[in-house]
Amino acid sequence: MRGLLDARRLADGLVTAMRPHCDRIEIAGSIRRGKPEVKDIELVAIPRWVDEPDPSNLFAEDRIRVNQLHRWATSRAVLAHGLQWIKPATSVILPWTPRPDGQYWRGYLPEHELKVDLFLSERETWGLDLLIRTGPAEFGRELMIAFQRRGYRVKGGHLWQGQTRIPTPEEEQLFQHLGLPWIPPADRR
Numbered sequence: 001m002r003g004l005l006d007a008r009r010l011a012d013g014l015v016t017a018m019r020p021h022c023d024r025i026e027i028a029g030s031i032r033r034g035k036p037e038v039k040d041i042e043l044v045a046i047p048r049w050v051d052e053p054d055p056s057n058l059f060a061e062d063r064i065r066v067n068q069l070h071r072w073a074t075s076r077a078v079l080a081h082g083l084q085w086i087k088p089a090t091s092v093i094l095p096w097t098p099r100p101d102g103q104y105w106r107g108y109l110p111e112h113e114l115k116v117d118l119f120l121s122e123r124e125t126w127g128l129d130l131l132i133r134t135g136p137a138e139f140g141r142e143l144m145i146a147f148q149r150r151g152y153r154v155k156g157g158h159l160w161q162g163q164t165r166i167p168t169p170e171e172e173q174l175f176q177h178l179g180l181p182w183i184p185p186a187d188r189r
Helices: 004-021 029-033 068-073 076-081 123-134 137-149 171-177
Strands: 022-027 040-047 049-053 063-067 084-086 104-109 114-120 152-155 158-161 164-166
Touching: 004 022, 004 029, 004 040, 004 068, 004 076, 004 114, 022 029, 022 123, 029 040, 029 123, 040 068, 040 123, 063 068, 068 076, 114 123, 123 137, 123 158, 123 171, 137 152
Parallel strands: 040 114
Antiparallel strands: 022 040, 049 063, 084 104, 104 114, 152 158, 158 164
């Protein structure tokens, strides 16, 4: 556990380092809600993808899509921030290399004994991802129940109404779909 100010300082440092490699990145979780004690850092990011010449093609005629955040995350530059990537879904600290197409990367700041959860999003689902990752979990569950009562469902990281996928590029849109005013993160219970 870390105090809010210390955790925010660490999270801000990671966001500053990652921002050039992202189209968008924000702090989520208990830090965004302003909780006095923080058990981990949660970030939501839209990685920047670029098309580059395929290095395996001698004439560089073919192009490949490259996740710039992944390139940074697997470079030596990440070591300057004391961040190590670890295997998700285990309590043991095991080194791990995140996948460029992954949706969730787990990191660890050993000097601070603090885990970092990085959730990868896309423009169309940013609002939903940020809402869910800001939490708290009970708040998210209640909102999902409210969506179901109004004929919506969440499937594959997207909001659906019947067969129609509903874009949620901003968090506020989710509250609008429920007919609710936007609730600031600190007031989410």
